Amino acid sequence: MRLTGGEILCKALLAEGVDLVFGYPGGAILPFYDDLVRNPGLKHILIRHEQGAAHAADGYARATGKVGVCLATSGPGAINLATGLATANMDSTPIVAITGQVARAAIGKDAFQETDITGITLPITKHNYLVMTAEEIPNVVKEAFHIARTGRPGPVLIDIPKDVFVEEAEYVSALDTNLPGYKPTVKGNNSQIKRAATLINESSKPVILAGRGVMISEAENELKNLAEQAQIPVVPTLLGIGGFPGTHYLNLGLMGMHGSAYANLAVDQSDLIIGIGCRFDDRIVGRVSDFATGAQIIHIDIDPAAIGQNVPAHVPIVGDAKSILTDLVPRIDGKNRSDWLQHVDNLRHDHPLFIPESEKLLPQHVIQRIFEETSGNAVVITGVGQHQMWAAQFYLIDKPMNWITSGGLGTMGYEVPAALGAALGRPDDQIWSICGDGGFQMTLNELATIRDEKIPVKFAIINNGNLGMVRQWQELFYDKRYSQIDVKGPDFIKLADAYGMHGIRVTRKDDVNEAILEANAHPGPVIVDFVVEAEENVYPMIPAGQSVKEMVEAPRPVSEAQR
Amino acid sequence: MKRLISALVQDKPGVMNRISSLFRRRGFNIESIAVGPSEQEGFSRMTIVAENAPTGAVDQLTKQLYKVVEVVRATDITEQETVAKETIFVKVRANSEARADVIRIAEVLKAEVADIATESMILELTGDTGQIARLLDLLTPFGIKEIVRTGQIAITRGE
Numbered sequence: 001m002r003l004t005g006g007e008i009l010c011k012a013l014l015a016e017g018v019d020l021v022f023g024y025p026g027g028a029i030l031p032f033y034d035d036l037v038r039n040p041g042l043k044h045i046l047i048r049h050e051q052g053a054a055h056a057a058d059g060y061a062r063a064t065g066k067v068g069v070c071l072a073t074s075g076p077g078a079i080n081l082a083t084g085l086a087t088a089n090m091d092s093t094p095i096v097a098i099t100g101q102v103a104r105a106a107i108g109k110d111a112f113q114e115t116d117i118t119g120i121t122l123p124i125t126k127h128n129y130l131v132m133t134a135e136e137i138p139n140v141v142k143e144a145f146h147i148a149r150t151g152r153p154g155p156v157l158i159d160i161p162k163d164v165f166v167e168e169a170e171y172v173s174a175l176d177t178n179l180p181g182y183k184p185t186v187k188g189n190n191s192q193i194k195r196a197a198t199l200i201n202e203s204s205k206p207v208i209l210a211g212r213g214v215m216i217s218e219a220e221n222e223l224k225n226l227a228e229q230a231q232i233p234v235v236p237t238l239l240g241i242g243g244f245p246g247t248h249y250l251n252l253g254l255m256g257m258h259g260s261a262y263a264n265l266a267v268d269q270s271d272l273i274i275g276i277g278c279r280f281d282d283r284i285v286g287r288v289s290d291f292a293t294g295a296q297i298i299h300i301d302i303d304p305a306a307i308g309q310n311v312p313a314h315v316p317i318v319g320d321a322k323s324i325l326t327d328l329v330p331r332i333d334g335k336n337r338s339d340w341l342q343h344v345d346n347l348r349h350d351h352p353l354f355i356p357e358s359e360k361l362l363p364q365h366v367i368q369r370i371f372e373e374t375s376g377n378a379v380v381i382t383g384v385g386q387h388q389m390w391a392a393q394f395y396l397i398d399k400p401m402n403w404i405t406s407g408g409l410g411t412m413g414y415e416v417p418a419a420l421g422a423a424l425g426r427p428d429d430q431i432w433s434i435c436g437d438g439g440f441q442m443t444l445n446e447l448a449t450i451r452d453e454k455i456p457v458k459f460a461i462i463n464n465g466n467l468g469m470v471r472q473w474q475e476l477f478y479d480k481r482y483s484q485i486d487v488k489g490p491d492f493i494k495l496a497d498a499y500g501m502h503g504i505r506v507t508r509k510d511d512v513n514e515a516i517l518e519a520n521a522h523p524g525p526v527i528v529d530f531v532v533e534a535e536e537n538v539y540p541m542i543p544a545g546q547s548v549k550e551m552v553e554a555p556r557p558v559s560e561a562q563r
Numbered sequence: 564m565k566r567l568i569s570a571l572v573q574d575k576p577g578v579m580n581r582i583s584s585l586f587r588r589r590g591f592n593i594e595s596i597a598v599g600p601s602e603q604e605g606f607s608r609m610t611i612v613a614e615n616a617p618t619g620a621v622d623q624l625t626k627q628l629y630k631v632v633e634v635v636r637a638t639d640i641t642e643q644e645t646v647a648k649e650t651i652f653v654k655v656r657a658n659s660e661a662r663a664d665v666i667r668i669a670e671v672l673k674a675e676v677a678d679i680a681t682e683s684m685i686l687e688l689t690g691d692t693g694q695i696a697r698l699l700d701l702l703t704p705f706g707i708k709e710i711v712r713t714g715q716i717a718i719t720r721g722e
């Protein structure tokens with residue numbers, strides 16, 4: 001069957017099970033937009049800026065476990081995807097981006113809207129392709145989806161010149177991929193697994209550091225078995241939240257820069273860290289030489305380059321977390337570690353994570369109320385900054401894929417388009433986007449998309465009137481010399497109105513509950529403007545590059561401190 | 564310290580770029596990179612010599628090379644037993660007076676005379692780093708006009 005490149009691309013995408021794409025048209029990709037008209041099976045969401053397309057595809061992917069797809073034209077369109085691709089790359093999220101390119105004969109001639117997008121995205125994608133014939137499309141698409149979703153997932157970009165979309169070729173559906181250099185290791189090395197089991201059985205003070213790899217490999221049950229059977233406390237990474245129930249008694253919550261003091265102390269005092277599907281990122285480790293100096297480290301990850309990248313591993317195991325845990329758990333003795341657990345409980349008691357007593361409207365309080373009023377069941381998306389850390393501390397996530405945040409790249413503005421994507425992927429769930437007033441202003445253009453698609457996202461703007469996290473650093477490390485932090489936004493209620501949404505403003509603590517209930521009850525999108533205290537700080541805090549010894553805990557209320 | 568890395572890669576556009584990009588990202592200089600077809604059709608073998616690269620960083624980098632989809636194998640062979648050689652062309656000043664001396668040096672160091680012109684000669688030598696350095700030392704007094712080197716290629720010894 002002879003088809004055009006564009007028609008072949010539609011078939012190839014449908015063959016991968018794609019039914020939703022986020023994109024924005026333009027010259028170089030126009031032929032494909034014409035094909036979309038004839039392919040209603042590929043529902044297209046017209047976002048308002050290509051960055052939003054990439055973040056929406058990313059949010060969709062994280063909320064569903066499927067590959068997200070975004071489209072953009074050449075030049076400015078393609079470059080606008082870059083932030084979203086880098087975000088997905090850092091957080092191992094599977095997305096496929098398709099960009100139009102200038103016609104083959106024009107490539108390299110500085111043609112109108114030509115950019116070398118495969119060159120630009122080389123370090124921020126897992127892989128990318130420049131497709132020079134229509135006939136290659138089925139295989140390239142098959143490979144792209146395979147690479148995006150397997151191994152350590154990530155974004156893959158396919159750049160297609162305008163004339164390739166209209167070139168005719170014989171359509172042959174792709175049968176198999178031919179990737180001799182791409183063979184992710186799944187099964188862990190047996191003798192390493194045995195060594196790990198021995199270390200775990202011998203250890204008296206172990207902790208598990210659980211990253212996003214747990215959820216990517218769907219190893220939640222295996223992790224739970226390991227933790228419960230061997231009585232090992234679990235510390236999720238920022239991206240690992242949801243891989244182990246947030247309300248489980250063994251879950252210590254985040255560690256690292258803004259982790260709980262007890263999680264940091266427990267890891268510091270442990271004799272064994274079992275890192276699963278994580279990469280011991282610098283926000284967790286701090287100063288490497290002071291990191292858990294009494295602990296051996298078992299590091300399980302599918303990406304060999306992540307092992308030993310930041311801290312040396314005593315027992316490295318390359319492979320899929322689920323497969324390795326399945327082999328490991330039967331070798332683990334059911335052990336009574338009540339002394340250790342009791343000690344950890346004492347740490348929890350002596351160094352609690354708490355919300356200061358106040359009559360004022362504190363951001364932490366808002367988040368805790370959202371947690372309670374949604375029974376902890378919402379899909380939570382966040383921006384980057386203080387509100388993100390409070391959300392991680394006080395919205396306890398029990399289920400995988402319910403926590404969507406930009407961790408590795410820390411991309412402000414993620415909160416609006418990622419919520420859009422997540423909501424489309426999870427139409428039956430409640431979607432709450434916990435936004436910074438700064439980040440929200442970076443991508444609020446997508447409110448129009450949300451209105452058009454009638455997506456019932458609830459935006460909780462944690463409106464402190466400033467770039468809170470930057471303000472906190474300037475307060476603590478630059479003697480309160482505040483420099484460029486006032487990001488007072490528009491009147492968010494009028495903004496809601498302008499976008500045809502319901503808006504609620506909350507300025508008093510007493511009104512928080514009602515506002516959340518009202519937002520939940522409203523059938524459409526809602527913006528809740530929580531005008532919170534401007535100068536709250538996120539505690540505890542370990543300053544960048546330091547260790548648990550330098551941890552600053554929140555000033556304790558008098559009654560608490562005297563106890 | 565110099566590191567020697569050997570890689571088997573798919574012969575496709577952009578592969579060299581992906582590989583060199585990992586060095587560039589860390590600010591490591593590539594002293595030489597030699598590529599050619601391998602024993603398998605569709606695959607090339609590369610020998611990369613990296614300058615000033617700390618061992619730990621090269622370990623990490625070698626693992627990251629593996630992450631390049633087209634890289635089938637990448638190994639740091641610095642510490643291994645290898646045969647490692649490169650070829651050099653040297654255009655050296657040599658008029659009729661100097662010619663005989665240059666030819667004698669070539670003979671002793673087992674370099675070939677690849678070309679002779681009225682004012683210069685081209686010598687060709689395939690050898691290890693030491694042999695090439697010695698040739699250059701001896702030719703320097705005559706006046707070296709141009710040097711072209713292939714960069715090292717290396718193969719591990721034994722099975």
Ligand SMILES: Cc1ncc(C[n+]2csc(CCOP(=O)(O)OP(=O)(O)O)c2C)c(N)n1
Nearest residue numbers: 385386387410412436437438439467468469
């Ligand atoms: C795109 C981008 N630019 C800059 C930063 C640096 N940055 C990190 S947190 C932060 C402040 C965020 O402010 P806001 O969104 O209001 O959240 P808050 O910290 O006040 O909760 C900034 C500027 C970033 N992470 N991302």
Ligand SMILES: [Mg+2]
Nearest residue numbers: 437438466468
């Ligand atoms: Mg703010």
